[in-house]
Amino acid sequence: MEIMSPQNARVKEWAALQEKKHRDRQGKYIVEGIHLVQEALLAEADVEVLAYDLDKGMPAELAGLLQAVSGMETVAVSAAVIAKCSSTGTPQPVFAIVRKAKNAAEEALLGPGALVMVLDGVQDPGNVGTIIRSADAAGADGVVLGRGCADLYNPKTIRSTMGSMFHLPVVEADLAELLPKAREHGALLVSTSLQGEDSCYSHDFRGSQWLLIGSEGRGISPETAAQVDKSIIIPMRGRAESLNAAMAATILLFEAMRQRGMHSK
Structure with a gap:
């Protein structure tokens, strides 16, 4: 035709x-x-x-x-x-x-030892796509897009994933409902904060962990922050105030991969 x-x-x-x-x-x-x-x-x-x-x-x-x-x-x-x-x-x-596929099954993310990247209000499609790509590269079990995130199917998001959106579950969900469910299944909910308790290099990433990243401007929402079990800090030596959301997520994912064993999940 x-x-x-x-x-x-x-x-x-x-x-x-x-x-x-x-x-x-x-x-x-x-x-x-x-x-x-x-x-x-x-x-x-x-x-x-x-x-x-x-x-x-x-x-x-x-x-x-x-x-x-x-x-x-x-x-x-x-x-x-x-x-x-x-x-x-x-x-x-x-x-x-x-x-469009039916939303990926949440059950795939709730298993023992799961490593999940959670985005809360990350509005830039390039950042959302890059984080999905990094999660794929680091062997994460899936990515959750909370409300207020850029659309997974935005052409810019799709381009930024470089195909990784087809390699691992990406779930669009209401974090107020899904995060308590993750905790019930034994997940530790971890976010980044300048007031973090530990450095991301001293935090133990083994076991079931859901890593939360918010928007550059506001971070995670107060409602999401109230559910966090632990805040960690990404130490910086230079004078930059903060990191781009995709860079911060990638640092956490690859430190988690290093600790969990590069060749096993």
Whole structure:
């Protein structure tokens, strides 16, 4: 099948997925670029349509994966269609329309010894995506996005995950409900604070731990802070007041990985 006109009704629906209200209404999101589409296919995400630039042809990296995917439509489109559906100034030669999965099971995060990164009001999509990527790299068991966080399916968030959103559970949840449940299952709730009791390098990250990171401007909310079991500090030698949320989360995750054994979870 080929679609050449950016005014085509289907193209308009695809392009609308750049906005959250349309993603919510359609229950779908858009993934752009060869690498991210490849990750979606390898993870067996529910890809509805794979659209590729007719002039450039189907990317070789994806061609070999198509046989294993059932129920997916492939559509050749014009450069104008690609441009209309793109969120970047330099459009990628391929994009996919993916149906949203049901929210990842919270149970996967409540097991003994689970390491979970929890975001409270982190509004920057780049930071949210980077933290998901770091959690994946450090072998965390999952990421929880509390209310007020950037949308997981925002194209900027998706790009920043570099495919990691397909590798581990990412749960969107109300922290007021989920954090007490985590504690009931034996998790220690840990946040960062300039008034922290321990350095992140003397804190024991072994066992079930949920690490809470808030927004750069406000930190975690008072409601979330009231549920925290322990605050720790990331020591700094220089004159910077604080760290970017993604950097702080990455430091905690990799110290946890080091303590828990780099080759085991």
